[in-house]
Amino acid sequence: MEIIRFVIDFLSFYTIYLMLSISLNLEYGYAGISNFGKVLFFAGGAFTVGSMATRLTILLFQGRWIDIEEYINTDVILGTKVSLFFAQHPLYGIFIFLFLLVLAMSISALLGYIASYPAIRLREDYLGMTLVVSGELLRNIAKNYQPLVCGTFGVYVPNPFSWATGIFRDLLILFILLIFSSGTWLIMEYLLNSPFGRLLKAMRDNEKVVESYGRDIVKLRIKTLMLGSAIAGLAGGLYAFYTGSVNPDDFTATKTFLVWVIVIIGGAGNNLGAAVGALFYVFIDRLIAYYKHWICLPFDINYMSYIILSIILILVIFYSPQGLFPEKPARTPVIEKLRRGKQIKSIKMQEQE
C-alpha cells in the first residue's frame, strides 16, 4: 500500500515540476531569458489559490464576505467547512477549482508582464539579481502580511474533490494533474516547433539579426515571459490544491534553483531533457521524503541531496554543457522531409549493396 501511495505522490509531484521545468525551458532554453525568479510566478499561482479558495467559495455560495480577523484565526475550520460543502456539491467544487486555476494563471501572467519590464532593459546578471530579490520580497511580504495567506503558518486549502474517497480521490487528482501537464507538454511542443519557437531561438542566438528582419524583440520577450509565467502559475495553483496548504516558507529561492538544476542537467532547449531532469530530481526528492526514517543520520538528509544535486550540476556544466539531451533542430516540414529523404537514400544504398 505504501508503494502505491509513493507512486501516486511521486507522479503528482512530477507533473508539477514538469510544468515548471517546461516553462523555464521556454524562457531560458528557447528565448534565452535568465529567469532566476521562477519561484515568484510559482508562488503567485499558489498564493492566489491559497488566499481565494475558502473566501471565494463562502462569498459565492453563502453570500458572506469573511473579514480578515476571522479568516486569520479560523482558516482551518472555514476551509474544512468548505471541503464538506464540496463533498455535497461536486460541481461547485470543480467550478471553483477551474476558476481559481484560470485566475492563478492570469495573476502569474500579470506578474510575468511586470517582470518583463526589467527583462527588456537589463543584462542577464542584473535581471537574475532582480528576479531573485523579487522572489524573496514576495515571500517576505506573504510571511508578514496576514490577509494574503495567513502569514508565517500558512493557509489551509479546501479540497475540491472531497466527494471522492480514499485512494480513489488521490487517483482522480493525479489524473487531473496528468491531463494538465500533458496538455501543457503537447501545446508547448507544438508551439516550440512552429515558427514562433524558431523565432525565439533566433532571438536567443542573435537579437540584432531578428530585429533587422523586422521582428519586435520587446513584444517577443513580453509574450515569452507571460506564457512561461502563466504555466508556472498553473503549476503553483495545482501545487496548492494538491498539498492542501500554502506556506510562504515553501517558496524559497532554492526552489527556483532546483528548476534550473533540472533544466541544465536535462539539457536546455529540449523539452525531453526537462522531462527527464524533472523525473530524476523528483524521484530523489520523494524517495527521501518517504524513506527518511529508514536512514539514521545525525543531520537532515535533504542537505545531502542538495549537495549531490549541485555537484552533479557542476559536473554536467564542466563535461557536458549541453546537458544529457542536447538541443535538436526544430521539427519543421522541411527538416522532416530532409530526414525522411535521408532514410530513403540509406535504404536505397542498402538495396544497392
Next chain:
Amino acid sequence: MFEVFVDALAYSDVLILLSIGITLTYMTVKVPNFTHGDYASLGAYIAFTINLFYGIHPFLSIPIVFILAGLLSFIFYLFIFRPLSERGANLVTLMVTSIALELILRSLINIYADIMSLKTKIPIFRGFIFQDYLINIGIFLLPFSTIVATVTAVLIVSLLYLFLNKTKFGIAMRASIENPDLAKVLGINVDLVYSISWFIAGGLAGIVGVFIPYRITANPQVGWDLLLRGFAASVLGGLSSIYGAIIGGAVIGFAEIVGIYLLSQPPINLPIAYRPSIPYLTLIITLLIIPKGITGIDFSKIKRKIVGGRNGNN
C-alpha cells in the same frame, strides 16, 4: 534614536566589507557571485567554534577567518570560475554554477551545525550570538563590537586604498581589471592578480562573519540573507568601483535600520519583520532607474544640463 544610529553604523560596516568583496569579484570575472554570503556564515561558524573549544575571543580569530574564507574563495576561483570563463561559458552558466556552490556551502554548514549540536549537546549551534558589552566614551555608551567593526572597516578601506593606488601590485591589479588584454601585453600576470582579488574578497566576507553574531542571530541561513543586501549595496554602488561599494554599503545599512525604525513608529506602524523589504526594494528600484549605480551617474553632465538650461533661458 542614538541606539538606532549605532545599530545602523555597525550594520553599514558589515555591508561595506561584504559589498567590497562582491564588487571585486564582479569586476574580475563579471559574475554576481552568489557564494559570497556563505563565506560570512562560514566565518561566523569558524569564530564560534574556536571560541567554544579554545575560549579565544572572536575578534582574535579574525586573521584565521580571513585566511580560511579567502582560501576557499581562491580555490573556487582557481578550480571552477577560471576554467569555466576560459572555456567561454556564458554568464548564465557562471551564475548557475555560483548558486550551486552556494547551495553546497550552505548545506555543508547546515550539516556541520546539525552534527555539532548533536555531539556537543549545545542546541544553540543552529542560531548563536556573541556576548557584547558597552564601553563608556565620554557621554556615549557604545557597544564594543561596533567600535571594532568600524575601526576594522575604516582600516581595511584605507589599506585597500593605499594598496590600489600606491603599490606597484595594486596598480597592476587595477590595470588588469580595467583591461585584461592590455595588461597581459604589458607583462602583468593577470591570473595572479585575479586570484589575489578573489582571496581578498573572500577574506573580507569571512571577517563580516565575525561581526554578524554581535548584532543578529547567526544561523546557516544568515549568509544568504546578507548576500541579497550585499547585492543591493554593490548594485547601488555601481558594481564597477570599490568606492561605489563603500557608499552603497553605508546607504543600504542606514536605509534599512533607520528606515524600518521610522516606518515602525506611528503613524505607519509597520511591523519590524518587513525589514528585509527595504534593501530588496532598493535593489529593484536602483536597477530600474539607475542600473549603473551611484558612481555611474555622470554628475558633470547633469550640471552642464542645469547650467546649459539657464544659459538657454537667458
